[in-house]
Amino acid sequence: MSQNKVPKTQRxxxxxxxxxxxxxxxxxxxxxYEKIGQxxxxxxxxxxxxxxxxGAMNGAILVSHVIENQTWxxxxxxxxxxxxxxxxxxDLRYWYPYTPNKNDWISQWNIQKQIFPNLAAGESAxxxxxxxxxxxxxxxxxxxxxxxxxxxxxxxxxxxDDRFLDNFSFPINNTWCIYTNQxxxxxxxxxxxxxxxxxxxxKQPRLLLVSVDVQEGAVVTFDxxxxxxxxxxxxxxxxxxxxxxxxxxxYMISYPDGVRLDYAMASGSVPINYDYxxxxxxxxxxxxxxxxxxGKATRYFWDGGILSNTPLRELIQWHKxxxxxxxxxxxxxxxxxxxxxxxxxxxxxREENIPHDHDGALDxxxxxxxxxxxxxxxxVSEIVSDYITLFQRTREIAxxxxxxxxxxxxxxxxxxxxxxxxNTKSKHRTGQPRQYKDLINGRFDINVIRxxxxxxxxxxIWNKMLDYSTQTIQQLIQDGYDDAIxxxx
Numbered sequence: 001m002s003q004n005k006v007p008k009t010q011r012x013x014x015x016x017x018x019x020x021x022x023x024x025x026x027x028x029x030x031x032x033y034e035k036i037g038q039x040x041x042x043x044x045x046x047x048x049x050x051x052x053x054x055g056a057m058n059g060a061i062l063v064s065h066v067i068e069n070q071t072w073x074x075x076x077x078x079x080x081x082x083x084x085x086x087x088x089x090x091d092l093r094y095w096y097p098y099t100p101n102k103n104d105w106i107s108q109w110n111i112q113k114q115i116f117p118n119l120a121a122g123e124s125a126x127x128x129x130x131x132x133x134x135x136x137x138x139x140x141x142x143x144x145x146x147x148x149x150x151x152x153x154x155x156x157x158x159x160x161d162d163r164f165l166d167n168f169s170f171p172i173n174n175t176w177c178i179y180t181n182q183x184x185x186x187x188x189x190x191x192x193x194x195x196x197x198x199x200x201x202x203k204q205p206r207l208l209l210v211s212v213d214v215q216e217g218a219v220v221t222f223d224x225x226x227x228x229x230x231x232x233x234x235x236x237x238x239x240x241x242x243x244x245x246x247x248x249x250x251y252m253i254s255y256p257d258g259v260r261l262d263y264a265m266a267s268g269s270v271p272i273n274y275d276y277x278x279x280x281x282x283x284x285x286x287x288x289x290x291x292x293x294x295g296k297a298t299r300y301f302w303d304g305g306i307l308s309n310t311p312l313r314e315l316i317q318w319h320k321x322x323x324x325x326x327x328x329x330x331x332x333x334x335x336x337x338x339x340x341x342x343x344x345x346x347x348x349x350r351e352e353n354i355p356h357d358h359d360g361a362l363d364x365x366x367x368x369x370x371x372x373x374x375x376x377x378x379x380v381s382e383i384v385s386d387y388i389t390l391f392q393r394t395r396e397i398a399x400x401x402x403x404x405x406x407x408x409x410x411x412x413x414x415x416x417x418x419x420x421x422x423n424t425k426s427k428h429r430t431g432q433p434r435q436y437k438d439l440i441n442g443r444f445d446i447n448v449i450r451x452x453x454x455x456x457x458x459x460x461i462w463n464k465m466l467d468y469s470t471q472t473i474q475q476l477i478q479d480g481y482d483d484a485i486x487x488x489x
Contacts, residue, residue: 006323009338010047011036012315017053017268017305018370019465021346021453023087023473025058026079027480028344028451033076035488043203045072047337050208050315052304055344056267057188058082060259063207063224064192080477082191086141086184087473095129102126102471124459127472128359131463135177139468141187143179143274181274185265197258198224199231200327207259208318210304210311211266213238214276216251219307221314222263227326232256248432251299252283266301276300305370310343312374316381316446324442332437336444344480345452347371348460362462372450381446388443451487455479 013032015025036045051059061082065075093100097108106122113119120128138144198204207224216239227233233256240250255263266277282299308314320336328334347370355361395415402408419437427434456479461467 006327006335007047007337009340010319011045012048012050012319012339012341013046013059014310014312014315014341014343015049015051015055015058016344016346016370016372017051017055017303017309018346019054019270020468020473021465021476022054022058023083023476024346024453024480025055025344026076026083027477027482028484029058029062029079030076030477030481031484031488032342033072037072042072044205045075046205048206048208048315048319050210050311051267052210052309052311053268053270056209056264056304057192059207059209060188060192060194060196060264063198063205064194064196066205067196067198068193078191082187083473083477085190086139086187087468087470088140090130090133090469092126092129092133094133121459124461127459127464127467127469128461130469130472131461131467134466134468135463138179138183139466140183142184142468143181144183146178146180146275176272178275179273181265181269184268185261188264189261192261192264194261194264195255195258196224197226197234199226201231206322208311208315209259209263209267210308210314211263211269211277211301212304212306212308213251214300214302216240216299217307219304219314220253220266220301221311221318222253222255222259222267223318223322224259225322227322234258248285250285251297252285253279253281254283267304269301270303271306276302309347309370310345310372310374312341312343312448313377315339315341316377320442320444323444328442332441334442336442338445339447341446341448343372343374343448343450345372345450348453348457351457359462363460363464366462367460372452374448378446378448384439385443385445388440391440449488451480451484453479454483 013029015022018024033045046062049059049063051057058079061079062072062075065078066072069075090102091100092102092105097105097112099105099108106126109119109125110122113122119125196207198206200206207222209222211220211222212218213220218238220236220238222236223234225234227235234254236253236255237249238251240248262277262279266279269275269277278298278300280296280298282297284295284297304311316339319339323336324334328336347367349367349371351364351367355364398411399408402411419440420435422436423433424436424439456475
């Protein structure tokens with residue numbers, strides 16, 4: 001690819017994981033769709049969509065829509081339709097105040113709150129018991145208890161875990177309630193055409209999905225873009241950083257046809273709630289013979305949110321790898337497009353009041369564990385960019401002060417020798433030695449715009465990611481739209 005075809009700047013969208021909170025993404029995307037679409041048109045709304053868990057599924061739906069329709073037009077409607085499809089009306093008759101009509105249920109709860117001021121607000125109670133009911137009975141198009149036995153209000157039995165002989169008194173025991181996400185897999189397949197394979201040459205957006213290899217404890221990124229000019233080599237490399245003699249990766253997943261449905265499900269395989277997601281055709285690499293495959297292995301995966309719920313770091317690294325290594329062939333001064341990144345943060349960072357109840361404390365812990373922690377990644381990227389600019393300007397100034405051509409040539413020769421012959425203390429992600437020239441090549445600027453969920457967070461409950469009730473999903477979509485409109489000002 002010629003350098004004049006490399007865009008100066010690309011737009012990227014980053015979706016966090018959050019179960020039902022993924023509906024908030026749909027509202028934010030609606031606002032971005034309107035704002036950016038009116039300015040640049042709908043042919044190239046976003047160049048990259050990166051996501052974890054529910055964010056990965058949202059990203060897959062959007063990119064799949066663009067592939068099928070060759071435009072972003074209508075993509076916001078497709079996302080809305082998905083969340084409407086997976087939401088469901090909740091039956092609260094089994095929980096106090098025992099009435100199936102949700103409006104009457106909230107009204108009667110608020111009457112009790114007038115008597116007992118410490119009670120939660122009626123809307124919080126509705127969300128709390130909605131999530132509790134879904135935890136018991138499942139959500140028809142999202143998840144269901146794996147060990148199904150009709151009983152009310154719990155529509156399933158936990159998996160008996162007899163390791164510590166304390167499985168006789170449910171629920172204060174060592175039992176394991178496992179759910180199947182097969183309904184979610186079928187729902188996602190209904191709105192998304194897998195496998196997803198895209199390329200820059202076809203003017204298609206790039207999809208990045210993040211999961212975690214449970215045994216390796218490593219982030220695994222799946223990429224819809226090819227790693228070669230032929231457009232057929234799509235691979236994910238991970239594991240064993242720096243511990244082998246050659247310093248290469250230990251595992252490689254090859255998917256020439258594109259990102260598969262199983263990879264999206266692996267990104268959203270919530271620990272404990274779901275069983276491990278498995279990928280059977282993972283290549284076990286033999287570092288002694290130059291990274292050739294030494295056989296296939298079955299690997300186990302969990303939700304990407306465990307290690308990277310806001311996959312900005314993966315976006316930055318894979319963006320540079322594609323343009324600098326795959327396209328630029330690691331040439332000196334190979335151009336890498338700058339990035340304008342929109343991050344949708346569904347987990348509130350700040351909270352004014354300290355919670356003193358059990359559910360409130362659990363909810364706050366969950367927010368802090370899963371919220372956006374990429375400020376440091378952004379700052380490091382900006383500092384690195386500043387240091388590269390400092391080096392380049394210093395070199396230019398030095399050359400301007402050197403008058404003789406022989407002296408300039410000698411200076412440049414010594415500088416090139418230093419850049420290409422000496423190794424840094426740091427190493428590549430593969431563990432291989434890094435030269436000083438590697439620090440200055442592939443430079444690009446990054447500009448981050450964050451949209452954080454702020455509306456109606458006072459009604460949050462601990463298990464909010466499980467509340468797929470129609471009322472909550474609709475409210476999350478509206479909150480996302482309102483927050484985005486307000487914060488984009």
